Amino acid sequence: MNRRVSSVxxxxxxxxxxxxxxxxxxxxxEVSVSxxxxxxxxxxxxxxxxxxxxxxxAEGVKLxxxxxxxxxxxxxxxxxxxxxxxxxxxxxxxxxxxxxxNPAIKKAREAGLYVIALDTPPDPPDTVDxxxxxxxxxxxxxxxxxxxxxxxxxxxxxAMLDLFNDKIVSVDYNRDQGFLTGMGxxxxxKMKNGDEAKSGKYSGGTYQIVCNExxxxxxxxxxxxxxxxxxxxxxxxxxxxxxxxxxxxxxKALEAAGVKNPLVVSIDGGxxxxxxxxxxxxxxxxxxxPIKMAQLGVKAIKQLATGGKKxxxxxxxxxxxxxxxLVTDKAATGVESIDTTKGTELCWGKS
Amino acid sequence: xxxxxxxxxxxxxxxxxSPLQRVQHLLHGYPAISPLLVLIIAFxxxxxxxxxxxxxxxxxxxxxxxxVIGALAVGxxxxxxxxxxxxxxxxxxxLAMMVGAKxxxxxxxxxxxxxxxxxxxxxxxxxxxxxxxxxxxxxPFIVTLGTLSxxxxxxxxxxxxxxxxxxxxxxxxxxxxxxxxAGRWRISWGVVIVLLLYVGVGFALxxxxxxxxxxxxxxxxxxxxxxxxxxxxxxxxxxxxxGAIYGLTAWILIGRAGAASPNAIVDANLESxxxxxxGGTSLFGGRGALLGTLLGALIVGAFRSGLSLAxxxxxxxxxxxxxxxxxxxxxxxxxxxxxx
Numbered sequence: 001m002n003r004r005v006s007s008v009x010x011x012x013x014x015x016x017x018x019x020x021x022x023x024x025x026x027x028x029x030e031v032s033v034s035x036x037x038x039x040x041x042x043x044x045x046x047x048x049x050x051x052x053x054x055x056x057x058a059e060g061v062k063l064x065x066x067x068x069x070x071x072x073x074x075x076x077x078x079x080x081x082x083x084x085x086x087x088x089x090x091x092x093x094x095x096x097x098x099x100x101x102n103p104a105i106k107k108a109r110e111a112g113l114y115v116i117a118l119d120t121p122p123d124p125p126d127t128v129d130x131x132x133x134x135x136x137x138x139x140x141x142x143x144x145x146x147x148x149x150x151x152x153x154x155x156x157x158x159a160m161l162d163l164f165n166d167k168i169v170s171v172d173y174n175r176d177q178g179f180l181t182g183m184g185x186x187x188x189x190k191m192k193n194g195d196e197a198k199s200g201k202y203s204g205g206t207y208q209i210v211c212n213e214x215x216x217x218x219x220x221x222x223x224x225x226x227x228x229x230x231x232x233x234x235x236x237x238x239x240x241x242x243x244x245x246x247x248x249x250x251x252k253a254l255e256a257a258g259v260k261n262p263l264v265v266s267i268d269g270g271x272x273x274x275x276x277x278x279x280x281x282x283x284x285x286x287x288x289x290p291i292k293m294a295q296l297g298v299k300a301i302k303q304l305a306t307g308g309k310k311x312x313x314x315x316x317x318x319x320x321x322x323x324x325x326l327v328t329d330k331a332a333t334g335v336e337s338i339d340t341t342k343g344t345e346l347c348w349g350k351s
Numbered sequence: 352x353x354x355x356x357x358x359x360x361x362x363x364x365x366x367x368x369s370p371l372q373r374v375q376h377l378l379h380g381y382p383a384i385s386p387l388l389v390l391i392i393a394f395x396x397x398x399x400x401x402x403x404x405x406x407x408x409x410x411x412x413x414x415x416x417x418x419v420i421g422a423l424a425v426g427x428x429x430x431x432x433x434x435x436x437x438x439x440x441x442x443x444x445x446l447a448m449m450v451g452a453k454x455x456x457x458x459x460x461x462x463x464x465x466x467x468x469x470x471x472x473x474x475x476x477x478x479x480x481x482x483x484x485x486x487x488x489x490x491p492f493i494v495t496l497g498t499l500s501x502x503x504x505x506x507x508x509x510x511x512x513x514x515x516x517x518x519x520x521x522x523x524x525x526x527x528x529x530x531x532x533a534g535r536w537r538i539s540w541g542v543v544i545v546l547l548l549y550v551g552v553g554f555a556l557x558x559x560x561x562x563x564x565x566x567x568x569x570x571x572x573x574x575x576x577x578x579x580x581x582x583x584x585x586x587x588x589x590x591x592x593x594g595a596i597y598g599l600t601a602w603i604l605i606g607r608a609g610a611a612s613p614n615a616i617v618d619a620n621l622e623s624x625x626x627x628x629x630g631g632t633s634l635f636g637g638r639g640a641l642l643g644t645l646l647g648a649l650i651v652g653a654f655r656s657g658l659s660l661a662x663x664x665x666x667x668x669x670x671x672x673x674x675x676x677x678x679x680x681x682x683x684x685x686x687x688x689x690x691x
């Protein structure tokens with residue numbers, strides 16, 4: 001009995017395995033490109049993959065997609081880079097999971113592949129040929145400036161809902177410190193969250209920072225983090241959130257605590273997030289453009305492979321800035337923004 | 352546990368117990384005593400550090416914050432009582448939640464049906480785990496390590512990582528997050544469901560033949576088999592009940608998070624095991640109590656909010672919880688030396 005069951009299982013497993021092996025032929029005259037994302041679960045990267053697929057079809061480029069198993073999974077990315085070299089790809093687009101990937105990138109460039117980092121500049125940035133990314137510091141700065149303008153001189157009691165408190169990630173400190181800089185609050189170390197003076201003056205008046213809490217960028221984490229902040233000080237009127245899912249959770253906690261009209265700001269500009277701005281759950285969000293990153297990346301490598309010139313960085317930055325726009329229905333003077341109608345047109349994620 | 356033949360001298364020694372041995376026996380009979388003491392001390396210390404900690408408003412939140420892990424830990428307790436372990440807790444919960452939520456969003460199925468779909472998927476997942484553990488005789492650790500990956504992958508393939516926002520879901524799915532109460536006490540319906548879950552499963556464990564069989568199988572499979580208990584049936588039923596509980600928890604999670612998100616409860620498997628272990632249930636099976644698990648979940652939650660209110664770095668909580676786990680297992684080993 002047992003043996004029969006196990007043999008059926010093994011047969012099924014073999015069948016599945018053989019079905020999973022797709023075709024792996026490649027045309028020699030085609031330009032081939034690899035896209036390697038941090039993971040294939042975050043809608044941001046899923047969108048990036050879709051953008052790259054569409055762009056590859058339009059450009060007649062052969063695209064191979066790979067991803068880490070989760071954020072921080074360097075090993076799978078290294079293998080994907082080695083595969084790309086072996087396959088004879090012309091270039092690699094990668095959102096790196098960490099410095100452990102650097103030696104493999106170096107190997108790829110030595111083998112003549114052009115390597116573009118998307119979304120996250122590697123550390124150090126010159127590991128790759130060029131980076132196409134959102135300026136996360138600027139994204140934070142925009143919502144910070146908007147918040148200061150909305151407060152119009154009122155005291156700010158601020159909750160900072162970050163990504164982690166046990167890992168240091170550039171997207172985390174760039175957004176956080178950018179927001180505070182936009183508010184006109186002096187930050188200490190630009191690569192460190194939570195080291196600024198807990199109270200003092202922002203551009204419009206006095207401020208107090210109640211907390212820096214980790215959310216893991218998800219709804220349930222956002223809610224618990226907000227509850228902890230409110231336990232420390234129920235008078236919070238400004239909430240910075242690392243991304244929109246965290247903002248949704250924070251909103252649930254604020255609502256439950258009966259906080260009146262808090263200013264909740266966020267970053268991402270996914271379609272759900274823009275809808276939340278429309279619904280008044282979020283006051284303003286900085287929108288980024290993952291599809292554009294992927295498209296520009298595919299185009300750049302195609303151009304190079306067919307004898308064109310290399311892309312160049314945005315002046316004054318060490319990467320090519322794919323742009324960011326503030327999405328809000330309450331425009332503030334002196335801060336350029338688009339409304340939610342425009343934001344919906346440009347949003348990524350679900351249509 | 353093996354029966355030992357005692358000499359007359361040994362029996363005589365047992366009758367004259369030292370105070371320490373008395374404690375040992377007391378803990379053997381009531382495993383929930385040590386977590387209860389820890390919780391009382393934690394409460395006293397955290398209230399002293401910040402009086403806000405013990406106020407109704409923050410205690411209400413404490414209950415809401417531990418509800419999800421507390422519910423998952425009920426299923427985890429059942430499995431650990433049978434000397435198993437379930438690493439697929441979070442994966443099953445997310446899969447059940449996402450399928451129920453997506454069907455409600457895209458196909459407009461009513462809330463009741465979405466909840467039943469989630470529970471049904473939990474049952475199916477439990478059947479898969481239970482069947483692999485019994486019929487193919489694989490260790491639960493390996494089975495659930497495998498199904499953790501399988502269920503996670505299915506969930507993410509199904510959703511592409513997209514969450515479903517609360518306003519696209521039937522009201523019933525968000526109802527678990529709604530609160531009622533008097534004055535500063537705010538209890539969510541999710542918390543009520545979790546407390547009922549503890550009462551129901553606790554009653555079944557203590558007062559039914561099934562409950563006794565669960566303990567017997569966990570204590571000694573061979574002896575249980577010889578005593579006429581259908582061991583495999585009991586084991587499968589435990590995985591199925593646990594799966595159903597995970598499906599139910601999906602509903603509680605939606606109400607709390609304000610969305611059905613595949614990126615929620617990242618550490619559910621470890622957090623639920625932590626609650627069970629701190630609660631005094633033995634990882635070797637056959638000994639423990641559901642009440643202890645509830646206390647264990649509350650201890651972890653109390654450390655989280657208590658240290659946060661005291662302005663202490665969160666890493667001290669991580670450290671403290673780690674020490675609690677090691678201490679709990681050490682106490683368990685010490686108690687097991689009691690000759691019952």
